[in-house]
Amino acid sequence: MKSEWTYRPLGELVSFASGGTPSKKRDDYWGGTIPWISAKTLKTENIDTSDLFITEEGLKAGSKIAPKGSILLLTRGSGLFNGIPIARVEKDVAFNQDIKCLDSYGEVENEFIFYWLLSQKDYLMAKVGVTGIGAGKFDLDFLQKLMIPIPSERERKSIVGFASSISEKIRCNAKVNDNLYAQVKAIFSENFLDLDFLPDGWKTGNLLDIADYLNGLAMQKYRPKDGETGLPVLKIKELRQGICDASSELCSPSIKSEYIIHDGDIIFSWSGSLLVDIWCGGTCGLNQHLFKVTSNNYDKWFYYLWTAHHLDRFIAVAADKATTMGHIKREELEKVEVIIPSKCDYKRIGALIKPLFDLIISNRIEDRKLTALRNTLLPKIMSGEIDVCDIQL
Numbered sequence: 001m002k003s004e005w006t007y008r009p010l011g012e013l014v015s016f017a018s019g020g021t022p023s024k025k026r027d028d029y030w031g032g033t034i035p036w037i038s039a040k041t042l043k044t045e046n047i048d049t050s051d052l053f054i055t056e057e058g059l060k061a062g063s064k065i066a067p068k069g070s071i072l073l074l075t076r077g078s079g080l081f082n083g084i085p086i087a088r089v090e091k092d093v094a095f096n097q098d099i100k101c102l103d104s105y106g107e108v109e110n111e112f113i114f115y116w117l118l119s120q121k122d123y124l125m126a127k128v129g130v131t132g133i134g135a136g137k138f139d140l141d142f143l144q145k146l147m148i149p150i151p152s153e154r155e156r157k158s159i160v161g162f163a164s165s166i167s168e169k170i171r172c173n174a175k176v177n178d179n180l181y182a183q184v185k186a187i188f189s190e191n192f193l194d195l196d197f198l199p200d201g202w203k204t205g206n207l208l209d210i211a212d213y214l215n216g217l218a219m220q221k222y223r224p225k226d227g228e229t230g231l232p233v234l235k236i237k238e239l240r241q242g243i244c245d246a247s248s249e250l251c252s253p254s255i256k257s258e259y260i261i262h263d264g265d266i267i268f269s270w271s272g273s274l275l276v277d278i279w280c281g282g283t284c285g286l287n288q289h290l291f292k293v294t295s296n297n298y299d300k301w302f303y304y305l306w307t308a309h310h311l312d313r314f315i316a317v318a319a320d321k322a323t324t325m326g327h328i329k330r331e332e333l334e335k336v337e338v339i340i341p342s343k344c345d346y347k348r349i350g351a352l353i354k355p356l357f358d359l360i361i362s363n364r365i366e367d368r369k370l371t372a373l374r375n376t377l378l379p380k381i382m383s384g385e386i387d388v389c390d391i392q393l
């Protein structure tokens with residue numbers, strides 16, 4: 001029970017190691033086999049790879065290894081303003097100077113410390129400081145002095161078992177979705193991108209022929225009125241990282257219905273950081289610099305896949321337009337080719353893709369709900385307010 005728990009400073013239970021960045025001027029430091037994690041890639045709760053890799057020489061010259069099972073915590077960067085990225089390491093990875101690696105001395109398991117840190121996200125958000133360049137930061141002394149509860153070993157195992165069962169389901173859904181999306185892309189490529197000729201009844205068009213692209217509102221003009229429960233505002237940051245209740249802006253729920261986003265809607269970030277995604281983060285209001293993509297004639301899978309197919313082109317166009325801050329203008333949507341099948345063939349192809357696409361959406365919605373459930377219960381469990389043994393899932 002809680003009365004039997006002891007409390008210790010985090011710094012007495014784990015080591016804190018800082019990473020580093022090998023010189024970008026040395027080609028022999030990069031392109032190796034060691035995954036290298038930065039603030040930009042510390043996104044998911046479990047890490048086993050990265051987009052960047054360093055060599056053994058790069059590791060010796062400027063980074064460190066976070067061993068399997070240890071914890072990575074972002075301690076500096078803009079990511080601190082949107083949910084405090086925390087991750088467990090599934091295999092050895094290197095990491096940069098914006099991240100601290102926490103590794104247990106052995107008295108308390110890394111798994112328990114990881115889930116305790118997750119339970120403290122709201123508190124940690126309130127303690128984020130600001131650097132001279134406007135980025136977030138944590139004071140190391142503050143982190144080391146955080147008091148962590150230490151239940152009995154049996155209770156710790158029960159708590160970890162509860163939380164990890166939910167986390168494992170989330171990871172499983174993510175792996176399933178990776179497989180589903182690979183199937184979707186393969187079917188799409190076979191039927192639309194790898195054609196040697198245009199079948200009878202098919203035609204060519206552009207993105208504006210198959211969908212409408214609705215730009216969002218300047219939400220600072222649409223704040224909640226007195227007595228209204230505001231909607232979270234979906235901006236580029238939220239599209240990339242999800243809604244964070246502690247930092248997300250709110251808008252009035254009385255905005256026009258077409259500017260309200262629901263699970264399964266297709267969103268295209270056309271300014272700055274270009275991205276096309278299936279939104280599965282709950283109901284929210286659409287901010288400017290984002291398109292809500294819809295169609296009266298075609299299913300979501302069709303206009304999503306065509307928009308995603310041309311994303312690399314849009315990124316290249318945006319990169320050439322430094323004076324427009326990387327914006328994609330609507331006329332660019334008319335310059336790309338889309339192949340539109342006959343009604344009969346569209347129905348045939350859709351029968352293959354749509355069930356897979358719908359399952360991807362369903363899994364992502366389930367992941368959001370599971371994450372919310374875990375994050376709601378963990379603080380109550382870690383404070384002793386409820387006993388994990390009393391929870392029925």
